[in-house]
Amino acid sequence: MSQGVPGVPPPKSVLDALSRTSSDPTTCGYVPNAGELSLRKAIADEMKFRYGDDADIMPEDIALTAGCNLAFFSVATTLADAGDEMIIPIPWYFNHEMTLTTLNIKPVILPTRPEDAFMPSPERCERLITPKTKAIVLVTPNNPTGAVYPPSLISAFADLARKYKIALVIDETYRDFITSGPPHHLFSSSAPVRHRLGLVCASPSFISHLNTALDSIQICAPRPPQRALAPLLPSLRTFIRETADAVAHRHTLFREVLPKRWCIASQGGYYAFVRHPFVGISASKVCQRLAEELGVVCLPAEFFGPKHNESVQQEPERWVRFSVANVNDEKVKLVCKRLAESETAFGWSIDPKA
Amino acid sequence: MSQGVPGVPPPKSVLDALSRTSSDPTTCGYVPNAGELSLRKAIADEMKFRYGDDADIMPEDIALTAGCNLAFFSVATTLADAGDEMIIPIPWYFNHEMTLTTLNIKPVILPTRPEDAFMPSPERCERLITPKTKAIVLVTPNNPTGAVYPPSLISAFADLARKYKIALVIDETYRDFITSGPPHHLFSSSAPVRHRLGLVCASPSFISHLNTALDSIQICAPRPPQRALAPLLPSLRTFIRETADAVAHRHTLFREVLPKRWCIASQGGYYAFVRHPFVGISASKVCQRLAEELGVVCLPAEFFGPKHNESVQQEPERWVRFSVANVNDEKVKLVCKRLAESETAFGWSIDPKA
Structure with a gap:
């Protein structure tokens, strides 16, 4: 994703x-x-x-x-x-x-x-x-x-x-x-x-x-x-509309099956922007372990802004982009199952406010 | 051309x-x-x-x-x-x-x-x-x-x-x-x-x-x-070679039928660079009359360099680019016939050294 x-x-x-x-x-x-x-x-x-x-x-x-x-x-x-x-x-x-x-x-x-x-x-x-x-x-x-x-x-x-x-x-x-x-x-x-x-x-x-x-x-x-x-x-209007409806349905499904400690701030078009639940851990680290250990590929927020000076930053970025429109319904469910697994598998503490 | x-x-x-x-x-x-x-x-x-x-x-x-x-x-x-x-x-x-x-x-x-x-x-x-x-x-x-x-x-x-x-x-x-x-x-x-x-x-x-x-x-x-x-x-080598041979032949033809007062300085690939014979007349003016009065379209050298300060320039540019590869043999002959006509039709004096 x-x-x-x-x-x-x-x-x-x-x-x-x-x-x-x-x-x-x-x-x-x-x-x-x-x-x-x-x-x-x-x-x-x-x-x-x-x-x-x-x-x-x-x-x-x-x-x-x-x-x-x-x-x-x-x-x-x-x-x-x-x-x-x-x-x-x-x-x-x-x-x-x-x-x-x-x-x-x-x-x-x-x-x-x-x-x-x-x-x-x-x-x-x-x-x-x-x-x-x-x-x-x-x-x-x-x-x-x-x-x-x-x-x-x-x-x-x-x-x-x-x-x-x-x-x-x-x-x-x-x-x-x-x-x-x-x-x-x-x-x-x-x-x-x-x-x-x-x-x-x-x-x-x-x-x-x-x-x-x-x-x-x-x-x-x-x-x-x-x-x-x-x-x-x-003649392509129907195809475009059907594709858009299918993607909208997938966004709804993603919202429904996403583990409750993962928080969606915005969602639409191709993407959803999601805050992961791990306290004090950067999105880059979370995305790397998701890819290497659970086979889920998504992009950390750090990719979408200027390079931060790590020393002055108070709290690491916890936002992750999921390309929801990229995969079918079964994959959406499987990805969300793996995200739930990560909460225990990674051994990181979970944000109590999440 | x-x-x-x-x-x-x-x-x-x-x-x-x-x-x-x-x-x-x-x-x-x-x-x-x-x-x-x-x-x-x-x-x-x-x-x-x-x-x-x-x-x-x-x-x-x-x-x-x-x-x-x-x-x-x-x-x-x-x-x-x-x-x-x-x-x-x-x-x-x-x-x-x-x-x-x-x-x-x-x-x-x-x-x-x-x-x-x-x-x-x-x-x-x-x-x-x-x-x-x-x-x-x-x-x-x-x-x-x-x-x-x-x-x-x-x-x-x-x-x-x-x-x-x-x-x-x-x-x-x-x-x-x-x-x-x-x-x-x-x-x-x-x-x-x-x-x-x-x-x-x-x-x-x-x-x-x-x-x-x-x-x-x-x-x-x-x-x-x-x-x-x-x-x-x-498999395209033969096609490329035949096209190149046809263009080379057209360059030879152009050199043979070009009126003798028009002087080729360089020739190859797609183009020939030719000095027109009219004393004190810019290539732009010659190209404009060739297009409007004789139906021959070619480009003046002024198009291929920085804008000149007309007031300081001693002699106008007399070079013209002909896109020789663009046309067939009959057109090459026809164009050269029109160039010959232009020498009398335009009423400009001809460079005695040309």
Whole structure:
């Protein structure tokens, strides 16, 4: 339960279409950096389906990249120069920090707390804004905590970004695991802020600068998948919804079978963020013994933030990320059984408050 | 004859394999950043075929990227920090300059001259090396000039790089258009310098750092093409050789039918670099009229170097890049016929020395 790697392959209709477009000689040439217009149109339509009919999204707002990581990389290089700052909550998605550091953009840390279910605070964020701040970067549903930010919280961050004329970058890689209403209302015609990541969705003027950045990095994204997906998106809604329902069910199961001394602070999308019950023991040590002695692989919170100075830290981090969506129901039960075993097997004292 | 876009689709065996691997659900997961081991092995073997049996190339020397541009981007970010310098000859491949500027690496210009057939001079290069220099970047066969650097020249640059303990980066995107012997001998066991670009070929210790850089940019390159190509490389040698022979024939034809007042300084790979015959007229103006009035599209030398200060420049650049490999024999003849027409149609005076 460590990496976030989908275990479900794409539907047969997608695989068949990939087979056709990959062997079509006309897909061997370049495509404009922003991608095939047919797919950009289809994505704009799907986003209206997802965010509501008042979502004001056009094909000109969309740029396609070879993976979400390259989307964030190209957005970062478009928004900021070396020496500028971007605010990112911790626990962070480590690739965001790696990208900013590669580009000599300073990641400014916005701490989040378990008692807030790891929701970031717009008020605390405002205090971190300086003349060098170019963007606030959010991930929802979050990696690693699984926290799903409510539309009202996202609106508050959009207001903050507008007030200081900085960008709000939202990484929505796990968006389709949200089974309730629209993830937020930033795309409605009345809301002038609209930046979305995965593919990149932003204003045409931003996309034009992004194109320049992409031209320096990847030139165009692979073309056959673009041609394959363009006509299929609406037909995939059922598959997406069924997958999301299955993952939601697994989160419920995980909550039910998790031993009662292991505490979930936040849960959603692909992940759950869980406090282990061992007093004074770091999550890294717990994860190492879980892997070596009980065959359970999960990631400690230390992986998702800056290196701590062990000597000044009062109490070790006790948070662990479980990639709940990665495994089937039987594995969820087995993992929880092993966690219960660890409480006696490890011989460490248990937090009486847990 | 402007862009360098291959007009020949891949052979049917490649398209068929792409069709198979693209629809295989097992190719939907991540692959290690450096790429499928099967393809890296096959590439190491092909490089031995190309560079000679004494070429000391292992799969561990190879990293695969989504396109050559991303290869150069990841190499640049691995070798240098913001504020460092890399030496690049002009005329340059503009994407190299764009990448360096994006990463705040200073491109230090090494001029090349038509009277040297646009070959860069190791002696001039040495004078540009400073404590901040991290690499010398060469392109051979060159874009835009078409110049094919002889193995002895490449060896001299390798010696220079070794002397100053800096990297020699060679972009060999157009390598397979060389129909004579090995492009150079840097990979022979006795030569300790071995960096190659396209994919990236370098020492395992360099590849390990490159992996870290790739992890911040693209994570892994698309997997189906890797699986498709792995078993096919040796079977493609004939196709590659036939394509190279056809391009070489087209270069010969271009040289034969080009009007005698248009002067070729260098020619090879995809391109020929040609001086137009109009006195005191910039290549930009000539290219614009060729496109608008005669339907011939080619690129002026100004595109391949830093912006000039027009007021201080003595004589305008008269060099034009023709993408000779882009068109068929009939088009080559037609283009040359139009160039001949332009000499009278444009009403500009002709250089008596041309």
